[in-house]
Amino acid sequence: MMRKVTTGVVFLALVPSLVFGATRPFEKVGTYSAQFLKIGVSARAAGMGGAFTAVANDATSIYWNPAGMVELTRTQVTLNSTVWPADIDLYFAAAVFTTPYLPGTFGISARALTMDPQEETTIYMPQGTKRFFDAGDMSFGLSYAMFFTDRFSAGITTHFIHMGLADKSVETMAFDFGLLYRIGIQGMKLGMMIQSLGGEVDFDDRASKLPTLFRVGLSVDAYRRGAHALLASGEFSHPSDNKERMNVGMEYEFNQFFYVRSGYNINYDSQGVAWGTGFRIDTSQTSDIGFDYAWQDLGYLGATHRITLNFSY
Numbered sequence: 001m002m003r004k005v006t007t008g009v010v011f012l013a014l015v016p017s018l019v020f021g022a023t024r025p026f027e028k029v030g031t032y033s034a035q036f037l038k039i040g041v042s043a044r045a046a047g048m049g050g051a052f053t054a055v056a057n058d059a060t061s062i063y064w065n066p067a068g069m070v071e072l073t074r075t076q077v078t079l080n081s082t083v084w085p086a087d088i089d090l091y092f093a094a095a096v097f098t099t100p101y102l103p104g105t106f107g108i109s110a111r112a113l114t115m116d117p118q119e120e121t122t123i124y125m126p127q128g129t130k131r132f133f134d135a136g137d138m139s140f141g142l143s144y145a146m147f148f149t150d151r152f153s154a155g156i157t158t159h160f161i162h163m164g165l166a167d168k169s170v171e172t173m174a175f176d177f178g179l180l181y182r183i184g185i186q187g188m189k190l191g192m193m194i195q196s197l198g199g200e201v202d203f204d205d206r207a208s209k210l211p212t213l214f215r216v217g218l219s220v221d222a223y224r225r226g227a228h229a230l231l232a233s234g235e236f237s238h239p240s241d242n243k244e245r246m247n248v249g250m251e252y253e254f255n256q257f258f259y260v261r262s263g264y265n266i267n268y269d270s271q272g273v274a275w276g277t278g279f280r281i282d283t284s285q286t287s288d289i290g291f292d293y294a295w296q297d298l299g300y301l302g303a304t305h306r307i308t309l310n311f312s313y
Contacts, residue, residue, distance in 0.1 A: 032241040033208035034161060036113040036137045037174070037196045040064075041080045041092035043292035043306035047276020048249025049263020051233040053217035054191035056180065058310060059096045062107045062143045065178035065193045066155030069096050069105040069145040074286070076312045085301040088115045096143075107143030107157070112136065133166040139174075151182040161210075163201065174198030174210055187221030191235075212240040217247075227255040243267060249274075256280060261294070270299040276306075287313035 042060035045052035052060075056068025059078035075097040082090040094109035114136045119128040139162070145155030157176040162169060178193040193215045200207040217235025224230070231251040238244050249263030259278040265271040276294035283289055290310035297303055 032211040033201045033203075034137065034163060034172075034174075034196070034210050036090065036111075037139070037161075038211050038213065038239070039082060039084065039090050039113070040306075041082065041090070041111065042078075043080065043276055043294040043308040044251075044259075044261065044278060046274055046296055046306050047261035047263065047278075047292070047294035048233060048251055049247045049265055049274050050271075051217060051219075051235045051247035051249040051263055053178075053193050053215045053235045054180070054189045054219035055217075055231065055233050056178070056191060059094050059107070060092075060308070061155075062094045062096065062109045062141065062157060063092070063176075065180060065191050066107065066143045066145050066157045066176060067153045067178040067180035067191070069107055069143060069155055070147055070153045070180075072096050072105065072312075074312050076310060078311075079309045081307045083305045084113075085298060085304065086115070088113065090114075094141075104144055104146035105155075107141075107145075109141040109143065109157070110138070111141075112138040135165045137161070137163045141176075145178075151184065153180050154178065155180075159196075159198075161198075161201075165203065168203055170201040170203060172199045172201050172210070187219075187224070189219045190217075191219070192216045209240070214238045222250070229253040242269075259292070265296075270301055272297045272299060278308075280310075287311075 040046050040050050041063045045060060045064055052064045056065035057071035059076040061068035077095045080092040084090055090113050092111045094107060096105060096107045098105050117132040117134045120131045120133055121128055139159045141157045141159045143155060143157040145153055147153045155178050159174040161174055162171050175197045176195045181190045183190060195213040196210045197212055198210045200209050215235055215237040217233060219231060219233040222230045222232040234248045236246055245268055246266040252260045257280055261276040263274045274294060274296040276292060278290060278292035280288055280290040292308040294306040295303055
């Protein structure tokens with residue numbers, strides 16, 4: 001078993017060089033498309049500073065690490081709304097479920113980035129032409145995860161992506177792949193995620209790649225006694241179009257009812273401190289409803305707000 005764990009750790013250490021071996025030693029900000037794929041979708045995860053790869057135990061694990069879907073023993077539906085700067089909104093909905101006819105855990109998801117219509121301007125009419133255009137992105141995903149041992153699970157998500165700008169639109173496919181290993185000491189979990197692997201998109205005869213992201217994280221039950229529990233998590237990420245980053249976060253839980261969260265985004269261009277709160281209420285012996293809110297500082301861009309509703313049954 002120790003040999004298997006060691007092999008897994010070595011593999012996780014080598015993945016960034018295998019995936020991003022061709023990355024040049026300078027940042028490629030603004031050269032990759034589909035940036036909406038990098039916007040986190042969960043108020044709970046955002047409240048923990050985005051350090052969620054090794055936590056991933058609810059329906060939003062479809063985004064953060066599909067290997068975590070196996071943690072759900074009941075069907076869960078999640079609805080998420082993000083208020084982004086510049087009057088941009090991001091919506092995410094997903095459902096995770098099992099079926100008695102097939103092994104493993106399944107998930108479906110949909111995501112949409114929207115903005116208000118913008119007035120067209122030209123060199124000769126800088127004040128506007130009275131003609132309006134809109135822009136937006138969306139994706140639809142199918143996910144699958146399963147246990148390979150009592151401690152190790154893996155999951156994959158296939159996305160169909162559509163992006164539109166005025167009268168032009170492009171489509172492509174992308175894949176997310178995640179691993180989750182339960183170490184068995186103090187609730188420790190090791191998670192790895194490769195996000196947005198896929199093809200290129202072409203709006204104007206110049207192809208752009210998708211913003212592939214590699215993340216590896218560790219979570220631990222820092223304290224658990226009686227009605228009180230404290231979860232700590234941290235992770236390292238390597239985006240293909242920016243510098244390496246770190247995320248750290250914590251979640252305090254009281255009686256599986258009330259939650260307080262805080263986190264910090266390290267080495268980001270704008271994102272910094274984050275915090276959040278949440279409630280979970282049992283509606284019957286087999287169902288419950290949860291509400292989460294998160295606030296995140298974006299520096300000169302202001303702040304962003306996220307709201308999540310979860311239904312389990």
